[in-house]
Amino acid sequence: MTLRVRCTLPLRHFALAVDVTIPSQGITAIVGPSGSGKTSLLQVIAGVQSGAAAAEVSFNGSLWQGQRCEVPLHQRRLGLVLQHPSLFPQLTVAENLRYGWQRAPKQRPLQWHEVVQACGLHDLLQQYPAQLSGGQQQRVAFARALLAQPQLLILDEPFSALDDEARQYFVNYLRRVSDRYNLPVVWVSHQLTDVAQISDTLVQLHEGQVIGCGPLVTELQREPLRSKLALSVLEVRRSSLPQTQDHSWQLQLGGQQLVVPRPQWQQEDADATVRLRVFARDVSLTRELVADSSVQNQLMAEVITSYPAQHPAERVVQLRVGGQPLLALITTSSWQRLDLREGTAVVVHLKAVALHETFRERL
Numbered sequence: 001m002t003l004r005v006r007c008t009l010p011l012r013h014f015a016l017a018v019d020v021t022i023p024s025q026g027i028t029a030i031v032g033p034s035g036s037g038k039t040s041l042l043q044v045i046a047g048v049q050s051g052a053a054a055a056e057v058s059f060n061g062s063l064w065q066g067q068r069c070e071v072p073l074h075q076r077r078l079g080l081v082l083q084h085p086s087l088f089p090q091l092t093v094a095e096n097l098r099y100g101w102q103r104a105p106k107q108r109p110l111q112w113h114e115v116v117q118a119c120g121l122h123d124l125l126q127q128y129p130a131q132l133s134g135g136q137q138q139r140v141a142f143a144r145a146l147l148a149q150p151q152l153l154i155l156d157e158p159f160s161a162l163d164d165e166a167r168q169y170f171v172n173y174l175r176r177v178s179d180r181y182n183l184p185v186v187w188v189s190h191q192l193t194d195v196a197q198i199s200d201t202l203v204q205l206h207e208g209q210v211i212g213c214g215p216l217v218t219e220l221q222r223e224p225l226r227s228k229l230a231l232s233v234l235e236v237r238r239s240s241l242p243q244t245q246d247h248s249w250q251l252q253l254g255g256q257q258l259v260v261p262r263p264q265w266q267q268e269d270a271d272a273t274v275r276l277r278v279f280a281r282d283v284s285l286t287r288e289l290v291a292d293s294s295v296q297n298q299l300m301a302e303v304i305t306s307y308p309a310q311h312p313a314e315r316v317v318q319l320r321v322g323g324q325p326l327l328a329l330i331t332t333s334s335w336q337r338l339d340l341r342e343g344t345a346v347v348v349h350l351k352a353v354a355l356h357e358t359f360r361e362r363l
């Protein structure tokens with residue numbers, strides 16, 4: 001099941017020239033520098049980009065747009081949230097929400113009360129959009145998109161006006177909604193750490209061209225994201241061992257054990273997969289295990305390759321640990337002092353507190 005997009009769209013300085021197939025399940029993020037064509041691509045998928053002369057869009061085998069076919073927006077059953085929330089100014093929040101709700105199919109897995117509550121809109125229902133802050137308007141636009149019971153959610157920087165804590169909550173909520181209702185999402189966010197937290201697939205755009213498309217874990221290891229973000233994602237299993245009583249979790253990574261502070265929001269079942277974001281700067285390396293270290297997590301790994309970092313005194317080391325890729329940022333002098341090279345066995349040190357996610361369960 002896929003979303004297929006082919007298009008050539010002349011833009012101001014270049015053409016958006018895309019031929020990409022992405023899974024129509026889970027969360028796909030489109031990333032790239034400002035002005036690289038992310039919004040234009042979302043508009044092509046939604047069918048609201050009028051200049052897309054040669055576009056072909058199909059979703060799960062149904063042709064939405066082709067040479068002689070253009071399925072109108074409402075028949076695509078999209079939940080669409082654009083950069084600037086387009087609420088109806090003459091309608092209250094409740095009426096704006098009802099607009100999508102009433103046009104939805106009879107089967108409505110996303111319940112009114114659940115969405116209103118999750119988006120913190122109870123006290124705003126009788127307000128008009130002009131009486132709301134930018135962040136509140138975004139919350140309404142997001143809730144309206146969900147209540148329309150979409151088969152695909154398209155979000156363009158949906159949480160950009162929210163403060164950090166609210167944004168973290170909504171990013172987490174988006175992941176839960178996508179999982180629980182099997183709702184595919186294509187989204188754009190400039191917050192790359194949020195993208196890395198919840199996305200499954202990444203499409204990297206540069207001047208209208210797709211320069212990378214694949215699973216998040218592997219795309220993070222490719223340029224230009226690799227240098228820009230220097231972040232890895234490890235997917236680890238909750239250990240079946242008895243969990244410790246000290247607010248920590250024991251996790252398994254390819255047969256090796258990890259300890260991280262237990263996220264306070266997390267209530268998932270015992271053997272869930274946990275996604276850990278690891279910044280390369282939080283990874284250090286030794287040749288041997290170190291006794292008496294405050295760093296709890298020491299994992300056996302192998303050097304795959306290395307390359308100069310942005311700062312001339314630093315080096316990025318690409319490692320494999322428990323079968324998964326991991327980046328470490330170390331000084332060039334440490335690289336030399338440890339006599340590291342491709343294939344060297346090393347011990348990776350991950351501070352448990354650096355793996356602590358602070359995502360919120362409640363607003």
Ligand SMILES: Nc1ncnc2c1ncn2[C@@H]1O[C@H](COP(=O)(O)OP(=O)(O)OP(=O)(O)O)[C@@H](O)[C@H]1O
Pocket residue numbers: 010011012013032033034035036037038039040041051
């Ligand atoms: N309708 C249009 N006609 C011609 N050029 C356009 C049109 N819409 C956008 N552009 C130009 O196309 C380029 C890509 O714009 P787009 O908004 O898709 O980029 P973006 O990656 O989403 O940027 P940002 O991250 O800043 O939102 C920009 O140079 C923009 O000025």
